[in-house]
Amino acid sequence: MATPSYGEITRNGLWGNNPALVQLLGLCPLLAVTGTVVNAIGLGLATIAVLTCSNLAVSLVRHQMPDTVRLPASVMIIATFVTCTELLMKAFTYELYLVLGIFIPLIVTNCAILGRADAFASKNPVLPSLVDGFTMGLGFTAVLITIGAVREILGQGTLFADMDLLLGPMAADWGINVLGADYPGFLVAVLPPGAFLVTGMLIAAKNAIDASIERRRSQQVKVVAGAKRVRTTGKIT
Amino acid sequence: MSSPHARAGDRTARVMLQVALAAIPGVLALVVYFGIGVLINIALCTVTALLCEAGVMKLRGRPVAFYLKDYSAFITALLLGIALPPYCAWWLPVVGSAAAIILSKQLYGGIGYNPFNPAMVGYVVLLISFPVEMTRWVGPGELIMGSPSISEAFALVFGNYSIDGFTRATPLEIVRLNQSVLLSQLYETEPMLARGNLAGFGWEAVNAGFLLGGLYLLYRGIITWHAPVGMLATILLLSLMFYDSGSSLSEGSPILHLFSGATMLGAFFIITDPVSGATSNRGRLIFGIGVGLITYVIRAWGSYPDAVAFAVLLMNFAAPTIDNYTLPRTYGHKAPRKATDVEEQ
Numbered sequence: 001m002a003t004p005s006y007g008e009i010t011r012n013g014l015w016g017n018n019p020a021l022v023q024l025l026g027l028c029p030l031l032a033v034t035g036t037v038v039n040a041i042g043l044g045l046a047t048i049a050v051l052t053c054s055n056l057a058v059s060l061v062r063h064q065m066p067d068t069v070r071l072p073a074s075v076m077i078i079a080t081f082v083t084c085t086e087l088l089m090k091a092f093t094y095e096l097y098l099v100l101g102i103f104i105p106l107i108v109t110n111c112a113i114l115g116r117a118d119a120f121a122s123k124n125p126v127l128p129s130l131v132d133g134f135t136m137g138l139g140f141t142a143v144l145i146t147i148g149a150v151r152e153i154l155g156q157g158t159l160f161a162d163m164d165l166l167l168g169p170m171a172a173d174w175g176i177n178v179l180g181a182d183y184p185g186f187l188v189a190v191l192p193p194g195a196f197l198v199t200g201m202l203i204a205a206k207n208a209i210d211a212s213i214e215r216r217r218s219q220q221v222k223v224v225a226g227a228k229r230v231r232t233t234g235k236i237t
Numbered sequence: 238m239s240s241p242h243a244r245a246g247d248r249t250a251r252v253m254l255q256v257a258l259a260a261i262p263g264v265l266a267l268v269v270y271f272g273i274g275v276l277i278n279i280a281l282c283t284v285t286a287l288l289c290e291a292g293v294m295k296l297r298g299r300p301v302a303f304y305l306k307d308y309s310a311f312i313t314a315l316l317l318g319i320a321l322p323p324y325c326a327w328w329l330p331v332v333g334s335a336a337a338i339i340l341s342k343q344l345y346g347g348i349g350y351n352p353f354n355p356a357m358v359g360y361v362v363l364l365i366s367f368p369v370e371m372t373r374w375v376g377p378g379e380l381i382m383g384s385p386s387i388s389e390a391f392a393l394v395f396g397n398y399s400i401d402g403f404t405r406a407t408p409l410e411i412v413r414l415n416q417s418v419l420l421s422q423l424y425e426t427e428p429m430l431a432r433g434n435l436a437g438f439g440w441e442a443v444n445a446g447f448l449l450g451g452l453y454l455l456y457r458g459i460i461t462w463h464a465p466v467g468m469l470a471t472i473l474l475l476s477l478m479f480y481d482s483g484s485s486l487s488e489g490s491p492i493l494h495l496f497s498g499a500t501m502l503g504a505f506f507i508i509t510d511p512v513s514g515a516t517s518n519r520g521r522l523i524f525g526i527g528v529g530l531i532t533y534v535i536r537a538w539g540s541y542p543d544a545v546a547f548a549v550l551l552m553n554f555a556a557p558t559i560d561n562y563t564l565p566r567t568y569g570h571k572a573p574r575k576a577t578d579v580e581e582q
Binding site for chain 2: 188
């Protein structure tokens with residue numbers, strides 16, 4: 001398999017093959033911790049770190065790894081980086097670590113990470129793997145933050161509440177009451193059904209955008225009515 | 238009218254209008270005992286539901302007028318408006334009917350494709366999102382110095398007039414919350430139960446109204462007896478078993494369970510939905526029994542005073558499985574065990 005160009009890798013990670021919207025991988029953390037923006041950013045950053053490092057490491061040892069133990073070895077590498085991330089979060093963002101709880105260690109089982117390690121890093125050189133891990137993580141995080149923002153606004157009427165959990169005291173008053181102080185709170189957006197609904201809507205929106213781009217592209221080559229008859233065998237470009 | 242001579246193109250609309258007609262006695266009882274709140278709810282739900290239906294149809298490029306004329310969105314709005322607590326804030330019916338039409342009906346493909354009962358999805362979305370607002374029922378007018386007047390009603394719905402002075406516990410809540418008192422004592426001390434005949438003042442009349450409407454639907458052949466009988470018989474049986482002659486731990490008499498809460502509305506108007514329920518007659522019977530069972534179990538031992546909406550949604554999940562195992566025998570063929578078995582040629 002030829003290594004794709006960096007531009008293609010980036011496009012795939014952020015949009016075309018987005019882990020959350022197209023591959024639908026890593027849905028467990030995606031659905032569980034996107035109640036607020038701060039949780040989404042926290043888990044997103046942790047995922048980017050693990051994904052980038054694990055892709056790098058797996059790519060480095062890809063020639064030494066026997067095919068038979070490929071998956072266990074990848075999982076061991078991923079688990080190592082998750083443990084590092086967990087300890088770092090415990091040290092620097094302890095409150096956020098308490099909020100995210102079990103979902104930090106569970107990054108080990110995030111299929112998006114194992115999927116990239118196996119589908120890309122184990123077959124490609126180091127630098128493309130690194131870029132792939134980073135852009136895939138970025139794409140995943142962007143979706144996490146979007147879902148987090150929608151659910152936070154609908155569920156609590158706020159945006160960027162409790163950002164000090166992640167960024168320290170300077171972010172303590174970043175919270176905005178988008179929908180006013182006496183917004184009753186649409187609880188279903190905070191509960192698991194809300195996560196499924198918002199994710200589904202985002203997937204639908206992405207497909208709609210793709211379809212409209214495709215439609216615009218196909219309209220450009222449309223034959224003008226009244227044009228002369230032409231030979232239509234062979235490929236029209 | 239069946240296949241060779243089918244020519245009634247507007248059959249859906251006719252059925253829906255019959256259902257609306259049959260709901261009149263129950264709605265009338267709600268107005269008499271609880272005031273005009275239910276009418277405001279129905280109006281708000283109808284406007285929102287029709288707007289949502291028309292909007293989605295426009296987005297999907299379908300003929301708007303054709304789909305509005307089948308009245309199915311109106312029936313959904315009507316049932317949701319009846320189920321919501323009267324005089325609730327205006328945004329409850331609006332959010333509820335938007336969820337019912339958009340989420341539960343149109344996202345699944347529109348009329349005939351929804352696996353869940355739209356009105357009940359709207360109700361449950363509201364119930365789990367706004368539990369406080371959704372469990373404040375006004376008392377019957379005679380127990381609270383008169384139902385809210387028309388101006389008070391609009392202040393309650395659109396202003397920020399507090400409903401607290403008008404609310405009373407429903408009969409099912411009273412029985413649930415007083416687990417240390419004999420039932421007979423409750424029937425003497427609680428005005429709601431003392432003024433009523435057996436199942437709570439006002440509530441029994443509302444349920445009788447919906448029973449009457451249901452019998453009309455049966456008489457007109459709009460619904461079959463299987464689902465309602467299954468549900469009501471199961472509730473009757475279970476409440477008889479756990480009545481224990483009215484001790485302090487009793488879960489309430491059979492009459493209370495049959496004629497209070499949403500029992501009759503559910504039995505005749507909700508679980509008889511031809512789309513989200515089971516298809517065959519045997520399936521409908523099982524569907525009704527399941528709804529009755531879950532309703533009673535949640536009422537008696539769950540954390541909600543009434544549970545028809547949850548029971549209906551849970552059984553909607555089960556309806557395809559029920560259908561699979563209750564395939565009717567085709568004339569001239571052996572009885573199939575289940576629909577997914579391939580018949581040997």
